[in-house]
Amino acid sequence: MLEQTFTMIKPDSVERGETGRIxxxxxxxxLVIKRLKMLHLxxxxxxxxxxxxxxxxxxEHLVAYxxxxxxxxxxxxxxxxxxxxxxxVGATDPAEADEGTIRREFGLDNRRNAVxxxxxxxxxxxxxxxxxxxxSREA
Ligand code: ADP
Ligand code: MG
Numbered sequence: 463m464l465e466q467t468f469t470m471i472k473p474d475s476v477e478r479g480e481t482g483r484i485x486x487x488x489x490x491x492x493l494v495i496k497r498l499k500m501l502h503l504x505x506x507x508x509x510x511x512x513x514x515x516x517x518x519x520x521x522e523h524l525v526a527y528x529x530x531x532x533x534x535x536x537x538x539x540x541x542x543x544x545x546x547x548x549x550x551v552g553a554t555d556p557a558e559a560d561e562g563t564i565r566r567e568f569g570l571d572n573r574r575n576a577v578x579x580x581x582x583x584x585x586x587x588x589x590x591x592x593x594x595x596x597x598s599r600e601a
Contacts, residue, residue: 552564556569
């Protein structure tokens with residue numbers, strides 16, 4: 463089934479100039495870019511985006527990290543896009559991510575792991591809506 467998912471290139475990867483290379487990895491895997499925008503989350507917006515992690519020991523560091531600079535927010539489409547993107551992205555900790563995954567290549571540690579990728583249809587829908595990527599005409 464043709465499916466949409468959401469990815470976000472995290473601020474330090476954007477700052478290092480890796481946006482294009484990361485997007486190229488996704489496009490090469492057949493994920494089609496449907497929407498894309500650069501934006502800088504406030505700490506409050508970062509808290510909302512990562513609400514499911516509130517209260518965890520790493521939460522405030524995560525909020526500071528994600529709101530430190532612009533991110534690249536992207537809607538991708540493919541058959542089985544959610545599962546395929548998660549596989550391409552790899553494990554949360556780049557040191558544990560398989561060879562060939564985006565986090566293995568571009569991640570630095572278990573917080574600075576290059577990209578976010580939606581983990582289920584419900585979160586994909588929520589995250590696309592959160593970033594305001596649903597309102598304009600389909601690409
Ligand atoms: P994923 O992004 O693989 O779905 P999680 O949803 O568990 O991982 O965590 C969300 C984000 O929080 C991670 O991508 C990472 O940036 C950060 N994070 C997760 N676990 C830790 C940790 N133990 N220490 C620091 N940051 C973490
Ligand atoms: Mg997650």
